[in-house]
Amino acid sequence: MTPGSEVVRGYGHQAKLASASSQANGLGIILAPLAVEAGGSYATGGWNVATDVWGVLDEAQRLPWSFTPFECVGPLKFGMTHDQVRAAVDGVLSIGVSQGYAGSEVWAEFDLEQRPDARFSGPAVTVYYDQSIGLAGVAVNALRGPQVTLAEIRLVGQVPSRLEDQFTDYLTVHGKELRYSQSADPCSSHLGLALRVQRAGDLVLSRPVMVTEAWADRCWDTSEGCIPEKEWKTFEW
Template sequence: MTIWNVLSDSERPSWVVTPLEQVGPLAFGMTTEQIKATAFEDLSLKWVQNVSGELLHENLKAIHFDLKSSAGVRLTQSVVVAYVDNDDGLSGVAVDARWGPQVTLGGIPLVGQTPSILQKRFGEYLVNLDEEIRYSHEANLCAPNLGVVLRAQRAGDLVLSRPLMVAGGWAENCWDGSMGCVPRMEWNTF
């Protein structure tokens, strides 16, 4: 296995999103200690990073996870990044396009998909729900009322979907890289 390999859906752990509440075993509002104590079937704690230089977050941490099955492979990016604000707890969860769990919302797989196909399918889902649709400066589709941003990530010669799910406190401007709460380190991940 190389760093550019992409797991198939059947090789990925399966997580479900409950908008603005939970992503797999991670509930928005959890503290750093609660997240570290969570028993993950397929993930292991990689490291905890203090995120500095964030205008809206003085005490932000990024908790990085790897796949337990990735032993012997040095991954350049974390499989899951949980963004924890000391005041509000877990506020954002980003999932790696190549290696992350398959996260579904309304039966739609959000991880490791072709961005244009996923945006069309998810856009139709949002229209059927009469939900607001926004786009980031990078043309990432965002559903602020659901707290979902469909970002893109390089996987070798491919570009695949890297979803970011956020809590209610980050949802209002989650598409806006300059005025929203999503940390720059997430917008800089490609």
């Protein structure tokens, strides 16, 4: 893959349209080889992914991670380089798509590797980099991401209103401020945590975004905060 290029996933005609668009506008987007197989799955790069894009992992199937504000999300420590991030999740998550040049990545998406105990594969974790910091933000996919806990509160794939109640209680007990994004996502700059939502078929489930301390100020602000616009616009898949 050419440094700085981007892989586009797609199904059938959508993938072809993406490929045609990349050729027309010269954006340097590379489409991975795609072949539809019997049983409704597609193969790309030698591995198969179920096409049930709304499949949600059971709790027992999720990787167990914990969140320590401003320090780490599971094995991912804020400040890591892209290569260090890849090494930290090797064997359980694999790089799916990234943007930026080698050594100057802007963001990267990691897929859940196929496992016998997990029916669904696909995007699980999205990481964001700051050129002066390294790893600065981690967003966890509501459908297939690891289960990240904060003081025994499950942050991933939860009913938003229930999680909001738990989060509010936690912040009250610990004397920390609760803020809301312009999309009404509960957030706390004191923790560097924004509780976004993501579509899961006819439902929405929680998609937490955790950031380094340098990004925490106004982490609830979709226009002036450091969390990239790409993340605030992510709702599907």
